[in-house]
Amino acid sequence: MQRIRAFAPATVANLGVGFDILGLAVDGLGDFVTVEMSSHPGVEVVEITGDEGKLPRTPEKNTAAIAAQSVLKHLRASTGIRLWLNKGLPLASGLGSSAASAVAAAVATNVLFGETMTREDLLPAVLDAEEAVSGRHADNVAPALLGGIVLITGHTPAEIHRLPIPEGLYLSLVTPDVEVPTAKARAVLPEVIPLKALVHQTGVVAELIHALHVGNIHLLARSMQRDTVVEPARASLIPFLKEAKEVAYRSGALATVISGSGPTLCSLCLTSTDAEAVNLAIAAFYKDENIGATAHATTPSATGASIVEAL
Amino acid sequence: MQRIRAFAPATVANLGVGFDILGLAVDGLGDFVTVEMSSHPGVEVVEITGDEGKLPRTPEKNTAAIAAQSVLKHLRASTGIRLWLNKGLPLASGLGSSAASAVAAAVATNVLFGETMTREDLLPAVLDAEEAVSGRHADNVAPALLGGIVLITGHTPAEIHRLPIPEGLYLSLVTPDVEVPTAKARAVLPEVIPLKALVHQTGVVAELIHALHVGNIHLLARSMQRDTVVEPARASLIPFLKEAKEVAYRSGALATVISGSGPTLCSLCLTSTDAEAVNLAIAAFYKDENIGATAHATTPSATGASIVEAL
Numbered sequence: 001m002q003r004i005r006a007f008a009p010a011t012v013a014n015l016g017v018g019f020d021i022l023g024l025a026v027d028g029l030g031d032f033v034t035v036e037m038s039s040h041p042g043v044e045v046v047e048i049t050g051d052e053g054k055l056p057r058t059p060e061k062n063t064a065a066i067a068a069q070s071v072l073k074h075l076r077a078s079t080g081i082r083l084w085l086n087k088g089l090p091l092a093s094g095l096g097s098s099a100a101s102a103v104a105a106a107v108a109t110n111v112l113f114g115e116t117m118t119r120e121d122l123l124p125a126v127l128d129a130e131e132a133v134s135g136r137h138a139d140n141v142a143p144a145l146l147g148g149i150v151l152i153t154g155h156t157p158a159e160i161h162r163l164p165i166p167e168g169l170y171l172s173l174v175t176p177d178v179e180v181p182t183a184k185a186r187a188v189l190p191e192v193i194p195l196k197a198l199v200h201q202t203g204v205v206a207e208l209i210h211a212l213h214v215g216n217i218h219l220l221a222r223s224m225q226r227d228t229v230v231e232p233a234r235a236s237l238i239p240f241l242k243e244a245k246e247v248a249y250r251s252g253a254l255a256t257v258i259s260g261s262g263p264t265l266c267s268l269c270l271t272s273t274d275a276e277a278v279n280l281a282i283a284a285f286y287k288d289e290n291i292g293a294t295a296h297a298t299t300p301s302a303t304g305a306s307i308v309e310a311l
Numbered sequence: 312m313q314r315i316r317a318f319a320p321a322t323v324a325n326l327g328v329g330f331d332i333l334g335l336a337v338d339g340l341g342d343f344v345t346v347e348m349s350s351h352p353g354v355e356v357v358e359i360t361g362d363e364g365k366l367p368r369t370p371e372k373n374t375a376a377i378a379a380q381s382v383l384k385h386l387r388a389s390t391g392i393r394l395w396l397n398k399g400l401p402l403a404s405g406l407g408s409s410a411a412s413a414v415a416a417a418v419a420t421n422v423l424f425g426e427t428m429t430r431e432d433l434l435p436a437v438l439d440a441e442e443a444v445s446g447r448h449a450d451n452v453a454p455a456l457l458g459g460i461v462l463i464t465g466h467t468p469a470e471i472h473r474l475p476i477p478e479g480l481y482l483s484l485v486t487p488d489v490e491v492p493t494a495k496a497r498a499v500l501p502e503v504i505p506l507k508a509l510v511h512q513t514g515v516v517a518e519l520i521h522a523l524h525v526g527n528i529h530l531l532a533r534s535m536q537r538d539t540v541v542e543p544a545r546a547s548l549i550p551f552l553k554e555a556k557e558v559a560y561r562s563g564a565l566a567t568v569i570s571g572s573g574p575t576l577c578s579l580c581l582t583s584t585d586a587e588a589v590n591l592a593i594a595a596f597y598k599d600e601n602i603g604a605t606a607h608a609t610t611p612s613a614t615g616a617s618i619v620e621a622l
Binding site for chain 1: 328330332333462464465470474500501502504505506508509510511512513514515516517518519520521524540
């Protein structure tokens with residue numbers, strides 16, 4: 001095979017209370033990377049589309065190229081690749097945009113070179129890429145790579161756990177047109193928290209994991225919303241967050257949380273009809289406030305990244 | 312029925328990383344409370360045995376009497392009870408001694424009055440009793456009352472979750488003869504913790520809940536030992552904790568943690584033979600250090616408190 005095209009999905013990190021430890025891959029929304037062999041060593045970024053010209057073309061600064069380069073290094077490849085990146089995800093939206101590019105590139109490159117590495121083997125390469133843009137966090141890259149809902153307690157395969165996806169879970173993802181830089185979203189977090197808050201947060205995270213295992217979407221929704229540390233600190237970064245949540249609940253959302261560091265809002269719903277209604281309601285609300293918004297109704301993706309073309 | 316005798320088991324709170332949110336009931340070790348009708352209102356403490364005369368006989372200060380009184384109040388009983396308490400558990404050992412007395416008393420009193428309350432209904436009564444001696448915590452009373460491994464995220468029934476008990480789990484419980492007052496064990500804890508520690512603790516607690524649900528005892532053992540906040544702060548209160556743990560691991564323990572606020576050490580084992588070996592090894596180690604110790608090999612109790620005699 002001389003040309004491989006891979007897709008990697010958007011991901012919702014945190015799920016409310018699971019700051020830096022939980023992430024969920026979603027269906028149908030994500031980035032595409034195409035790679036082909038090159039006689040020159042290293043990674044050449046041939047073209048990036050869908051980014052409105054905002055992403056760096058320099059291979060050392062582009063997450064897709066960094067991930068691909070890290071895979072090449074691991075494979076001790078003497079040849080290189082040419083890489084096309086097609087962004088389906090908006091940048092800095094809280095949907096794991098950089099992670100999706102990195103994962104698609106790593107998966108495509110691995111297949112181009114005979115698929116000698118497992119998905120788990122690719123984790124260090126995509127973490128290298130993520131580190132270059134937003135710190136070495138696996139809460140977006142792990143679910144984009146492996147699919148499903150993923151618990152991350154470290155960066156070794158034994159510390160990454162796929163959790164059950166409850167049956168009948170639908171998601172509304174609404175991204176208002178506001179900027180929330182990841183660095184700022186980290187800067188507003190408290191440096192220390194009271195021990196009492198630790199007890200509360202460990203309890204509700206435990207409740208969330210229990211809810212996933214027993215398939216109780218109502219309990220999942222309740223536990224997601226019981227975060228007292230991260231989301232309250234970030235609330236001021238997202239205009240009208242409280243009001244948008246109220247709109248969502250009135251339209252059928254069981255829980256509405258900030259996806260990753262925002263500004264995307266992720267709502268849990270029991271039907272696709274509800275997810276569509278929540279999309280429309282939140283988007284209409286923001287429109288009334290003169291803020292545009294894009295919306296997607298989707299479901300969790302059990303599979304994560306996939307190969308979409310191999311020529 | 313005019314006379315009811317109830318048993319309530321010892322409990323291991325925290326399970327390492329689950330400070331104030333997790334507790335486990337164990338088999339065969341616990342307190343007995345006998346109650347009978349009295350024409351006088353209120354609770355008369357007739358006799359306490361097994362406590363070496365240390366527990367208060369005044370009903371207002373005795374956890375069994377407080378719990379029984381709280382049940383009587385809930386039932387709007389016009390008559391009272393006479394109460395006998397037989398302590399099977401050592402005091403201030405980290406095995407939920409006060410909780411076991413309170414739970415046995417509440418369960419016995421409820422049955423004496425026709426068992427109109429469910430186990431969940433009895434929770435406020437036993438919390439009243441626990442509050443009088445060590446604060447309003449449910450991590451001992453909930454598992455003693457309900458059995459099994461219990462997650463507590465609040466004090467309403469909807470916030471108390473019974474978790475699966477993995478098959479083939481054996482426990483060694485060794486109590487060295489040292490005093491660790493609960494108040495002191497709370498005082499050594501940090502008032503605030505870094506956000507980074509929150510991420511770590513929520514991750515390992517999530518891993519522990521996942522391990523229970525998938526029945527992976529090795530993962531359970533690993534996650535229990537990854538506490539970086541509570542047990543490190545308390546380590547100095549238990550003489551030779553580090554050495555005792557090493558002895559336990561060499562004898563077959565998969566994990567050894569402080570039970571509740573100590574000094575009891577709870578070790579996870581894969582067989583009853585291993586649990587007995589760990590008991591002997593830790594006890595022998597402490598004997599060499601001129602510290603006595605009592606040891607019990609047991610298993611999780613799925614049932615919690617029970618009626619042992621009804622005449």
